[in-house]
Amino acid sequence: DTGVSQDPRHKITKRGQNVTFRCDPISEHNRLYWYRQTLGQGPEFLTYFQNEAQLEKSRLLSDRFSAERPKGSFSTLEIQRTEQGDSAMYLCASSYGTGDGYTFGSGTRLTVV
């Protein structure tokens, strides 16, 4: 297993466009998390899945953001009508059960121009 993979690594988009990111977790990990991180800050929780079920979504997350994990394996995070404030690193992480820490992917850096 090569760890948690995220695609793309970088994305530049114009304001108002939609973007979609993909995360492939470690295969035996049943929990998958999305975080957002801006420069000089810690990761901010967005949402998480156990298998295919989305168990929690941050109240800070606008309804322009949606995430799916249709088969309990990979996940996608979509941002509709992007705004400049959405520019950040989007990190995906996975874990097995509740006893372990996370393994993070390398992230997708989004720049909205």
Added chain:
Amino acid sequence: GQNIDQPTEMTATEGAIVQINCTYQTSGFNGLFWYQQHAGEAPTFLSYNVLDGLEEKGRFSSFLSRSKGYSYLLLKELQMKDSASYLCAVRVAAGNKLTFGGGTRVLVKP
């Protein structure tokens, strides 16, 4: 919600020791994690404490006092490659969600 505080930045000399403090206020505490993050890279797991006391792992140690809502990460025999941000994160009993502090940027000087 959780409130997690750690210093923004620390500077230390190669070969020295640095202690990064983290204080937290949360309900349903179920563990504290430390991660290292080099610039432009993903966070990597360093240590985990759920019971009071000291956990040692090579040059890195982490301490937890649940009654005080306090943890520290101790980095010994500092090396230049230890220059990075160090993230304190708290897990609550419901689920496995981690809430992160803002991170402490450590700069190791020769």
